[in-house]
Amino acid sequence: MSRVITFGTFDIFHVGHLNILKRAAELGEYLIVGVSTDALNFSKKQRYPICPQHSRAEIVDALACVDEVFYEESLELKREYILQCKADILVMGDDWQGKFDEFSDICQVVYLPRTPSISTTELIEIVKES
Ligand code: CTP
Numbered sequence: 804m805s806r807v808i809t810f811g812t813f814d815i816f817h818v819g820h821l822n823i824l825k826r827a828a829e830l831g832e833y834l835i836v837g838v839s840t841d842a843l844n845f846s847k848k849q850r851y852p853i854c855p856q857h858s859r860a861e862i863v864d865a866l867a868c869v870d871e872v873f874y875e876e877s878l879e880l881k882r883e884y885i886l887q888c889k890a891d892i893l894v895m896g897d898d899w900q901g902k903f904d905e906f907s908d909i910c911q912v913v914y915l916p917r918t919p920s921i922s923t924t925e926l927i928e929i930v931k932e933s
Pocket of ligand 1: 810813820822823895897898916917919920922923
């Protein structure tokens with residue numbers, strides 16, 4: 804049984820998020836999702852996500868294609884998360900192409916194409932402008 808892991812913020816959940824999770828799930832039999840914490844997002848982007856971590860995690864966890872959710876507290880812990888979850892495959896969007904190849908010693912690393920023309924950043928801009 805192949806275990807798949809992926810990571811993301813999944814703020815203002817949109818169809819690009821759904822697509823990557825569905826495609827990630829198709830690569831194995833069990834999908835685990837690391838949802839980044841509010842604090843991790845603040846440290847990366849100097850702003851908090853619109854939706855708090857418990858809501859983001861609850862939405863992701865409710866999806867039929869997702870089996871397990873945990874909080875990603877630190878970018879530096881990716882290797883530990885992959886090992887702890889006994890993941891066989893790491894899936895990332897191709898906006899991260901090549902950036903996670905260092906983990907190919909412990910799992911298969913797969914980059915999937917992003918869904919075009921949608922992102923949380925873009926949605927925030929559209930709402931701000933309207
Ligand atoms: N993703 C995707 N297609 C999109 C948007 C996101 O496949 N159009 C994927 C990302 O590649 C990532 C996962 O969804 O693997 C979570 O991405 P996240 O950064 O939470 O979403 P974005 O919409 O990209 O958010 P932001 O604009 O804040 O970067």
